[in-house]
Amino acid sequence: MKKTLIKNAMVVNDGHIQQLDVLIEGQFIAAVGTIPSIDGLEVVDATGLYLMPGVIDGQVHFRDPGLTHKGDIATESRAAVAGGTTSYIDMPNTRPNVLSMPLLEEKYALAAQKSLANFGFFLGVNGDNLDEVLQTDTSSLLAVSDDGLYFTKKGNLLADNPETLEKLFAGCPAIIAIHSEKEQLVEENEERYRAQYGDNVPIECHPLIRSEQACFEATERAIALANRHSARLHILHLTTAAETALFRNDIPLTKKRITTEVSVHHLWFNDQDYARLGTRIKWNPAIKTEQDRQGLMQALLDDRIDFITTDHAPHTEEEKDQPYFQSMSGAPMVQHSLNIMLEFYRQGVISLEKIVEKMSHNPATFYRMSKRGFIREGYYADMVLFDLNQPWTVSKDNILYKCGWSPLEGTELHSQVVSTWVNGHLAYHQGVFDDTQLGLPLVVEQAAR
Numbered sequence: 001m002k003k004t005l006i007k008n009a010m011v012v013n014d015g016h017i018q019q020l021d022v023l024i025e026g027q028f029i030a031a032v033g034t035i036p037s038i039d040g041l042e043v044v045d046a047t048g049l050y051l052m053p054g055v056i057d058g059q060v061h062f063r064d065p066g067l068t069h070k071g072d073i074a075t076e077s078r079a080a081v082a083g084g085t086t087s088y089i090d091m092p093n094t095r096p097n098v099l100s101m102p103l104l105e106e107k108y109a110l111a112a113q114k115s116l117a118n119f120g121f122f123l124g125v126n127g128d129n130l131d132e133v134l135q136t137d138t139s140s141l142l143a144v145s146d147d148g149l150y151f152t153k154k155g156n157l158l159a160d161n162p163e164t165l166e167k168l169f170a171g172c173p174a175i176i177a178i179h180s181e182k183e184q185l186v187e188e189n190e191e192r193y194r195a196q197y198g199d200n201v202p203i204e205c206h207p208l209i210r211s212e213q214a215c216f217e218a219t220e221r222a223i224a225l226a227n228r229h230s231a232r233l234h235i236l237h238l239t240t241a242a243e244t245a246l247f248r249n250d251i252p253l254t255k256k257r258i259t260t261e262v263s264v265h266h267l268w269f270n271d272q273d274y275a276r277l278g279t280r281i282k283w284n285p286a287i288k289t290e291q292d293r294q295g296l297m298q299a300l301l302d303d304r305i306d307f308i309t310t311d312h313a314p315h316t317e318e319e320k321d322q323p324y325f326q327s328m329s330g331a332p333m334v335q336h337s338l339n340i341m342l343e344f345y346r347q348g349v350i351s352l353e354k355i356v357e358k359m360s361h362n363p364a365t366f367y368r369m370s371k372r373g374f375i376r377e378g379y380y381a382d383m384v385l386f387d388l389n390q391p392w393t394v395s396k397d398n399i400l401y402k403c404g405w406s407p408l409e410g411t412e413l414h415s416q417v418v419s420t421w422v423n424g425h426l427a428y429h430q431g432v433f434d435d436t437q438l439g440l441p442l443v444v445e446q447a448a449r
């Protein structure tokens, strides 16, 4: 069995930063502490570098199958690993939408053939498959991506119907993960701005169309439903300061029934950036005001927001560079998420310990991933070694996404991922990939609520 000893790393884990050695044996962490180097060990000198558990991204769109002109599991998982992400959960709005167990299983089979990182998948729910989902033994889903469900206004995934919602919340033992925007309000706003501007609605109207009110009312309604039925609710990618007041920080994550996350771009951009970046930063829900951005960061720091995701949503440049209504919503982010959070660390906004809690520990805890998310003996050796002082600029020649662009092009970043281990395998080291060993399906610890 291959053994690797990482020596003298500043290990960021479990709320501490300590200089330690980590021994990897096969897929797992065999020891953490002061470990002498002996013959037969491959030694990595990590002096001056930081080591953390791999990032777990709870929300990505890798577009596979069916939309692979935008990205696929092989390309996007490589970009993820290069950025320090070792596990991800992918959304069901691929083609066909993942609305049944056989389709979910097909996606797992696909990822087993081509994913460099560990993988899990959400099952989609809408009015049509609701009865089937409610009859499904959700514990059988848990060997994969926990029992997450997803519903949004996209394609045929819309479950924004009072009867469907009532039935879903009453009967679903799984985590109900929601893209929370009130579609009716969005449509009314669209009509209002269309009446004013015709087809040339400026991108600056996006956060007024996909408004604070549309987000707040949808989230408030979902929380009321969850409370009424004692359901488990997770609000995906929160975007407004107002909504943060709806979440609690006085109970531990393991006891929370109502949780939320924030996506990196909503912490990084604000509505002033539309003038510079136009529809390249058109996301749903929309990038909102500086006050919202700051409110989200504050809620992340004080634990009303539980973890960080990317909602990595690649589209081609051609699909993005269209007038407001035609431009597709979403943008790629998975290669840059850790680096962006490390920029906030440099600015003194967040500690390294908190970044690790929100990007590695909490997603693992929340989705009950077995033996992942921490640097601990017996856990999978999913780890990232990074340098806090290695500046670089995001540009076309270092972007790994299949779509070949990023809203961060031209941005100077100061930290860099040096090495990424996935299940003990050095999948990425200083720009070079080794895909001789692929990622594993994420296994969930226990099925019960």
Ligand SMILES: NC(=O)N[C@@H](CC(=O)O)C(=O)O
Binding pocket: 061, 093, 152, 154, 179, 282, 283, 284, 285, 311, 313, 314, 329, 330, 331
């Ligand atoms: N977040 C986005 O703006 N886009 C997502 C879909 C979605 O969640 O709306 C996508 O798949 O492109």
